[in-house]
Amino acid sequence: MNATVRLYINDVPVDVSAESSVAAAVLQVVPHCRRSLGGQPRAPLCGMGVCFECRVKIDGEAHVRACMTPVRQGMRVRTDV
């Protein structure tokens, strides 16, 4: 059985496999990662770091690609930034 880690998506605690990406963890809580300039929701499209639609704020750093970032214990993630 895989080890799990706990992280926080918009302050909601989520337990996921330690091998998950942040994008996978985010999608357990909210169906999108960021908002376009016009306010539309945006979610991971390519899942491989190219489309930049999965950007979130991680531990205070804005515009991090969730699909390219492995989860870590205690990580705090914010969507819609």
Place this chain on the structure above:
Amino acid sequence: MSAWDLIVVGAGIVGAACAEAAARAGLRVAIIEPGPIGGAATAASMGHLVALDGNPAELALACYSLQLWDGLVDVAQIEFNRCGTLWVARNAKECALIPLRIRQLAAAGVHAEQVDAQALYRLEPELAPRLAGGMHVPSDAVVYPPAAARELVRRAQHHGAQLFAGSRVDGLLEGGVQLDSGERLDGPVLVATGTTLQQLLPELPLCGRKGHLLITERYPGLLHHQILEIGYTDSAHGTSGSSVAFNAQPRPSGHVLLGSSREFDVTDSAVSPDILQRMLERALEFVPALGGLRALRTWTGQRPTTPDGLPYLGAVPGRSNTWVAAGHEGLGVTTALGSAAVMLDLIRGRRPAIDPRPYAPSRMAS
């Protein structure tokens, strides 16, 4: 008989403004633009509407033009944002320059106030520690220049102007222009082709002055004003081979636009890592938090620059019915509308609202 009252060559911000002013005044206007509207220096620029006070003639034109920009405040697509300018002084010596600048601006009708260090950090908390103070010019603004050029062309067309999109002027003829299609247009000609001015008017000295810009991802609320270092004016008016000066602009979208650099005699459009590094190191001296942002894009542009830094506005010496509005260096967006108003008055034989003599192209013919 002339088919046109005015043939405007070039639809950058200056040509677009001239065409709009002329068409609005009832002239039959043709606009010739081979590329996208506002696609060269206009698109590369920051779009700062700034009362730049290094030279009295430049300041007069800027202030006259800024009043005219007030008429476009409510046009959504040009993204007019009256964020004001905060000029930042690093030390007592730079602070000591401010009272004179405030008096010069006041004489030109622009309100500016000196701010001490405490007020400086209240206005912009992310500024680096130990800065000395600054000058706040609340009426300065920013716009999105290519959208402004498009809006001006649209307005010109609304007043009956005809846009020859995709057409190039191959040469000036006696009483008109020759298009690359072979077609000839007859009428007085106004050349507003920016950095390519010498292709049509080789007698007017003008060269490109390369600049670099960088835009970041969106960080809404990080900065609130267009921020410039007090020494920016020296960089803009200096004649050294290359210089950088700190200039940061919060776009309404949250993107942060960073400048600036100035280089003579560099004609390629490549981003120079050395210049970019110097420019960014300069920016970090004033706003260290910029170091944590993600860059989205960098690019370069060429400022159309005359030997004395002032634009050419007026009749071209030695040619009949030929006018020029070009050479605005880094201030073409600010001064476009004022330049257009001056040009229209000169063309119609009226007295412009400001003294046009400092911009007369004939100053280079002597």
